[in-house]
Amino acid sequence: MNRISDDDAAEIKASEEPLPPGLYIVATPIGNLGDLSPRAASVLARAGTIAVEDSRVTAKLLQRIGAKRPMTPYHDHNADKVRPGLIARMAVEPVALVSDAGTPLISDPGYKLVRDARAAGIAVTTIPGPCAAIAALTLAGLPTDRFFFLGFLPSKEKARADAIAEVAHIKATLILYESGPRLGATLKALADGLGDREAAVVREISKTFEEAVSAPLADLATRYAELAPRGEIVVIVGPPGERAATTAEDAEALLRAALSHMSAGKAAGEVARATGLNRRDLYAQALTIKARD
Secondary structure, X not given: OOOOOHHHHHHHHHHHOOOOOEEEEEOEOOOOHHHOOHHHHHHHHHXXXXXXXXXXXXXXXXXXXXXXXXXXXXXXXXXXXXXXXXXXXXXXXXXXXXXXXXXXXXXXXXXXXXXXXXXXXXXXXXXXXXXXXXXXXXXXXXXXXXXXXXXXXXXXXHHHHHHHHHHOOOOOEEXXXXXXXXXXXXXXXXXXXXOOOEEEEEEOOOOOOOEEEEEEHHHHHHHOOOOOOOOEEEEEEOOOOOOOOOOHHHHHHHHHHHHOOOOHHHHHHHHHXXXXXXXXXXXXXXXXXXXXX
C-alpha cells in the first residue's frame, strides 16, 4: 500500500485552502490542455478573479478543470484603465493573471501589472509552465547556450529592417514570434538583413500537427512566400558565423559606395553594422574621403 509523504500531504492540504491575497502569474497551455500543471489548475480554481486576454479562451480552460471563476479582461487596449482596479483587488483577494496561451508577460502588457503590484507592496507569485519561445527553441536544433528574444518585429518594412539590423551582430540564437499572414515577408527581411543563416519555423507546438521546418533563411522565405500557415508561429534563427576581418581597403571601398547616396553619418553607421568596425572611426574616415574627393 502506497503511503502519502508528508510533503505530498502538505501540498494537498495547501491546494484546498483559500489563497492569500496577491498577484498570481499563471502559465497556461500553448496547445495541448494536458500541459496545465496541477498547481496552475489549483490556483485558477481558487482565484478571486482572473485577469484574461480573452474570456472565451480562458472559459474553455476553466471548463476543462471543472471550475467557474470571475474574469476581468486585461489586454493591450484596456490595460492602463483596468490596472488600478486590479491592484486594489489584489490587496484583499487573490488575482490570477493568464494570457491566452503560454506564460504571461511574454509579448503582452503584464509586466506593468507586476511592476505596480510590487510598488504597492503586494505579494507576487509565479506558477511557471509552458512558453512557446522556449518550446520552439528545443525543437529547432539550433544552439541553445545563448539566445535573444525579439517578440514580434514591426509590421512596417523600414522599421522591421532597422530592428533586424540592430541585432544582426548579436552572437546568439534569435527567437521571434510571427503570424501566418506576415511570415513570408518577415523571413525575406531576415534573409536580407542577416544573410543565409540556418533557421527554423515552428508551429502548432504541442498539438497533433506540431511542425518544425529547418532550412537556411532564404529557403524558408521562398517556401512561405505564398503559403500563410494558420496560427501564431515561432521563428528561430541561428547565430552569425565567424566574420572575416575587414581590411582598410575594404572599409574604404564600402564607405565610398555608401557615400554615393547617403550622408557621412549614415554611411558610417551602415558600414559599422556590416563590418563590426567602430562607427566613430568610420565617420572620421568618411569625412576625410569627402574632403579629399
